[in-house]
Amino acid sequence: MSVAADCLFCRIAAGGIPAEVVRRDDGFVAFRDIAPKAPVHLLVIPARHVESLAGVGGLSEGERAAMLPFIAEVAREAGLEDGGYRVTTNHGPDARQSVFHLHWHVMGGGPLSETM
DSSP: OOOOTTOHHHHHHTTSSOOOEEEEOSSEEEEEOSSOSSSEEEEEEESSOOOSGGGGGGSOHHHHHHHHHHHHHHHHHTTOTTTOEEEEOOOSGGGTOOSSSOOEEEEESSOOOSOO
């Protein structure tokens, strides 16, 4: 598995940095955002280091196939299915990507802003 030693999210996935993990499997980790922008704000990351959505080809076919079902299950387990939720990812500095490890924001738990 590809891991970048200087990557914050790789270190979280490996257990080297504490995080409030809500779900984990062989390929993905979901944890609470430390600066939430919604009542429920979770981050979902692949355990394998991929810099952004543009590098998703660096994941195996199985990992790519499992990614969205994992995200949907995280949202369901967080109780977001009935009210709805937003799933988003950022690619690059202009999109305000702050950690260069592919991650999905799963946000819900109440009405969200009309703007991103």
